[in-house]
Amino acid sequence: GIQVEQSPPDLILQEGANSTLRCNFSDSVNNLQWFHQNPWGQLINLFYIPSGTKQNGRLSATTVATERYSLLYISSSQTTDSGVYFCAVESELTGGGNKLTFGTGTQLKVEL
Amino acid sequence: GAGVSQSPRYKVAKRGQDVALRCDPISGHVSLFWYQQALGQGPEFLTYFQNEAQLDKSGLPSDRFFAERPEGSVSTLKIQRTQQEDSAVYLCASSLSGFYNEQFFGPGTRLTVL
Numbered sequence: 001g002i003q004v005e006q007s008p009p010d011l012i013l014q015e016g017a018n019s020t021l022r023c024n025f026s027d028s029v030n031n032l033q034w035f036h037q038n039p040w041g042q043l044i045n046l047f048y049i050p051s052g053t054k055q056n057g058r059l060s061a062t063t064v065a066t067e068r069y070s071l072l073y074i075s076s077s078q079t080t081d082s083g084v085y086f087c088a089v090e091s092e093l094t095g096g097g098n099k100l101t102f103g104t105g106t107q108l109k110v111e112l
Numbered sequence: 113g114a115g116v117s118q119s120p121r122y123k124v125a126k127r128g129q130d131v132a133l134r135c136d137p138i139s140g141h142v143s144l145f146w147y148q149q150a151l152g153q154g155p156e157f158l159t160y161f162q163n164e165a166q167l168d169k170s171g172l173p174s175d176r177f178f179a180e181r182p183e184g185s186v187s188t189l190k191i192q193r194t195q196q197e198d199s200a201v202y203l204c205a206s207s208l209s210g211f212y213n214e215q216f217f218g219p220g221t222r223l224t225v226l
Binding site for chain 1: 143155171212219220
């Protein structure tokens with residue numbers, strides 16, 4: 001099946017700092033989503049971005065499908081940004097293309 | 113509009129008990145997914161419904177796991193004769209239709225098997 005790897009695995013930032021999270025995937029994808037899992041376990045949709053660039057407030061994301069990676073940018077980080085960030089992909093390799101395969105996650109902690 | 117809801121939010125079961133976990137998808141969403149998330153891991157796919165049809169159950173870990181969606185809306189994930197290794201968060205997601213659509217997740221049910 002498709003492999004999805006995220007880096008870095010852990011990240012500690014001071015409030016106000018910027019960061020870039022990376023997601024690499026091993027084959028072509030038809031869907032890519034970025035999620036923030038907050039400390040209460042809720043998966044919050046950040047971006048649906050199989051290709052191109054999108055921005056939403058302090059967050060933006062870019063997916064370069066031909067090179068099999070996606071980037072999530074967080075600017076002016078806040079303590080509420082803390083949690084785990086997952087990318088997840090949908091691929092024909094996963095046998096039907098309906099299921100999301102999640103990456104390994106990036107644990108982000110933003111400190112005052 | 114309401115998001116995906118799940119109940120109960122927490123469930124403690126003794127080993128060997130049967131449990132039933134409920135998912136209410138977003139109204140109008142045709143597709144419904146169940147995922148299992150172990151502590152410190154990303155969610156892993158269990159099964160997928162389009163309306164009432166279970167189109168993919170390749171992720172169910174054993175025949176003790178059973179899911180249904182009889183009227184194409186609410187879904188129930190049932191685990192028979194629970195084992196300690198079943199302890200995890202069970203997440204439900206829904207999307208407008210099957211292929212390549214954004215999935216939205218519920219808050220999950222945290223199952224602890226003693």
